[in-house]
Amino acid sequence: MRGTLYGVGVGPGDPKLMTCLAVETIERCPVIAVPSGGGDRAVSYRIAKQAVENLDRKECLRLSTPMTKNRRVLNESYEAAADEIAKRLDEGKDVAYLTLGDPTIYSTYIYIHRIAKRRGYDACIVSGVPSFCAAAARIGDSLADRSQQIHIIPSSYDVEEAMDYKGTRIFMKAASGLSRIKTMLLERNQAAVMVENCGMADERICPDVRRMPDEAGYYTILVAREEPCDRAGRPYEERPPGK
Numbered sequence: 001m002r003g004t005l006y007g008v009g010v011g012p013g014d015p016k017l018m019t020c021l022a023v024e025t026i027e028r029c030p031v032i033a034v035p036s037g038g039g040d041r042a043v044s045y046r047i048a049k050q051a052v053e054n055l056d057r058k059e060c061l062r063l064s065t066p067m068t069k070n071r072r073v074l075n076e077s078y079e080a081a082a083d084e085i086a087k088r089l090d091e092g093k094d095v096a097y098l099t100l101g102d103p104t105i106y107s108t109y110i111y112i113h114r115i116a117k118r119r120g121y122d123a124c125i126v127s128g129v130p131s132f133c134a135a136a137a138r139i140g141d142s143l144a145d146r147s148q149q150i151h152i153i154p155s156s157y158d159v160e161e162a163m164d165y166k167g168t169r170i171f172m173k174a175a176s177g178l179s180r181i182k183t184m185l186l187e188r189n190q191a192a193v194m195v196e197n198c199g200m201a202d203e204r205i206c207p208d209v210r211r212m213p214d215e216a217g218y219y220t221i222l223v224a225r226e227e228p229c230d231r232a233g234r235p236y237e238e239r240p241p242g243k
């Protein structure tokens with residue numbers, strides 16, 4: 001009998017934000033899959049290790065996922081990753097692929113999930129807390145009220161058109177385009193909060209566009225609004241981690 005592939009969202013960084021189902025699924029699977037260079041070097045693995053006992057005793061597949069926009073290279077890496085996972089599934093072993101946040105939001109896992117399904121394997125998704133929801137909680141405000149819209153924008157692509165979207169704009173993985181986004185926000189006199197490494201030990205929150213750095217870590221989110229301050233008419237407060 002073949003095993004089942006699970007794409008498990010481990011949340012944004014704080015292991016306490018992992019769902020019970022995520023922990024139970026990882027505990028049940030004899031094989032764990034993480035990006036290349038995995039083990040303790042994979043952020044998703046480090047998060048899960050704090051919530052799942054004896055994680056380091058499980059077989060860990062380190063799957064190559066190059067950081068490139070070249071579709072051919074990416075597709076080849078997804079097929080190769082699916083090949084490695086399929087070997088374990090054919091042995092009757094369940095595999096848990098660990099991914100930050102939620103597997104359905106800009107996740108490498110979903111491409112492997114589709115390949116596995118196409119090949120006839122059972123594949124399931126275990127939801128995780130999205131990073132921007134955790135960031136909103138850290139900021140202490142909602143992402144949208146009443147009829148307001150929410151726009152989720154991948155910052156590694158062209159974002160200029162998105163700057164004029166109505167409502168709340170969430171710029172995912174904003175580090176590479178942070179300086180450019182900052183400039184456009186200042187030109188429009190719009191408020192934004194930067195949350196870097198949400199829920200992790202080195203979390204950083206910056207509530208003032210003018211004080212944001214030009215560079216930040218890979219796991220950086222910007223929550224931008226049309227208005228220059230919060231709904232109560234006050235600037236966003238800068239809060240230390242854990243408060």
